[in-house]
Amino acid sequence: KAGVTQTPRYLIKTRGQQVTLSCSPISGHRSVSWYQQTPGQGLQFLFEYFSETQRNKGNFPGRFSGRQFSNSRSEMNVSTLELGDSALYLCASSLGDRQGYTFGSGTRLTVV
Amino acid sequence: GNSVTQMEGPVTLSEEAFLTINCTYTATGYPSLFWYVQYPGEGLQLLLKATKADDKGSNKGFEATYRKETTSFHLEKGSVQVSDSAVYFCALIGGSNYKLTFGKGTLLTVNP
Numbered sequence: 765k766a767g768v769t770q771t772p773r774y775l776i777k778t779r780g781q782q783v784t785l786s787c788s789p790i791s792g793h794r795s796v797s798w799y800q801q802t803p804g805q806g807l808q809f810l811f812e813y814f815s816e817t818q819r820n821k822g823n824f825p826g827r828f829s830g831r832q833f834s835n836s837r838s839e840m841n842v843s844t845l846e847l848g849d850s851a852l853y854l855c856a857s858s859l860g861d862r863q864g865y866t867f868g869s870g871t872r873l874t875v876v
Numbered sequence: 877g878n879s880v881t882q883m884e885g886p887v888t889l890s891e892e893a894f895l896t897i898n899c900t901y902t903a904t905g906y907p908s909l910f911w912y913v914q915y916p917g918e919g920l921q922l923l924l925k926a927t928k929a930d931d932k933g934s935n936k937g938f939e940a941t942y943r944k945e946t947t948s949f950h951l952e953k954g955s956v957q958v959s960d961s962a963v964y965f966c967a968l969i970g971g972s973n974y975k976l977t978f979g980k981g982t983l984l985t986v987n988p
Contacts, residue, residue: 768919797975807965807978820973854919856976862908862969863927865976867919 766790768868770855776874782843785871789836789857795819796838797865798830801852810853813838814860845875878903882966882979889956889986897951897982899940899966907970909933909942909949914963914981923951923964956986 769788777783789796797820798810809822813832830840836857842849852872856865882899889895901907908927912920924933929944938953949966966979 770919795974799976806980807976809975809977812974814974820975822975856920858974860974862974864908864910864922864925864969866922867912869919 768855768857768866770853770868770871772871773869774872774874776876777845779845779847779875781845782841783845783873785840785842785853785855785873787838787840787855787857787868789838789855790866793857793859793866794836795858795860795865796832796836797856797858798838798840799854799856800824801854801870802850807854810840842873847875849873850875878907878968878970878977880966880968880977880979882964882982884980884982886983886985889984891958891986891988892955893986895951895953895956895960895984897964897966897984899949899951899979901947901949901966901968901970903947903968903970903977905970906944907968909940910967910969910976911938911940911949911951912965912967912978914965916962920965956984958986958988960984961986 795814797812812820832838852870856867858865879902910925911923924935926933926942
């Protein structure tokens with residue numbers, strides 16, 4: 765079956781702009797999580813959605829937001845981009861239990 | 877809160893050498909434990925998991941045993957290959973939330 769699909773794979777944006785990243789989970793998976801990966805901070809949890817409801821949220825500023833649609837697809841939005849937002853953004857999906865997540869290949873965001 | 881501590885790399889081994897990457901954790905209750913692997917330019921792949929004490933997860937020659945008494949989940953492989961070169965992350969899901977808490981990752985390089 766198809767894996768977790770993230771689009772786009774690469775993105776270059778200018779400081780102050782906003783960006784929307786997309787994630788299509790594995791069919792049947794109702795939970796979608798987002799993580800930010802940087803060399804300095806490692807993997808940091810952004811938020812998790814289950815059946816269109818945000819179930820968990822990490823310690824990121826309000827410029828980072830997300831949502832999940834009825835078909836479980838999810839989007840993540842970052843407004844007023846800063847240079848420090850440059851990172852690999854990873855989406856992961858699961859059935860919603862604690863059996864583990866399947867990750868997508870990520871979106872590499874570069875803010876210039 | 878939950879936390880994961882894994883040995884810092886980089887780890888450099890010769891092909892067919894024995895591999896151990898140490899991982900210890902702090903969590904309330906009985907977390908689920910995971911090892912993920914990340915190859916260059918890719919997302920994370922689930923390598924193995926264990927969801928209760930004394931469980932052994934295994935995959936592709938890698939093994940890890942969930943040790944509640946020592947709060948550890950060390951990754952081992954008897955004979956590494958060049959193709960095992962990657963970054964390995966220990967992670968857990970525990971408590972009342974569904975987010976993955978990651979260690980900082982260990983870069984493994986296997987030389988022919």
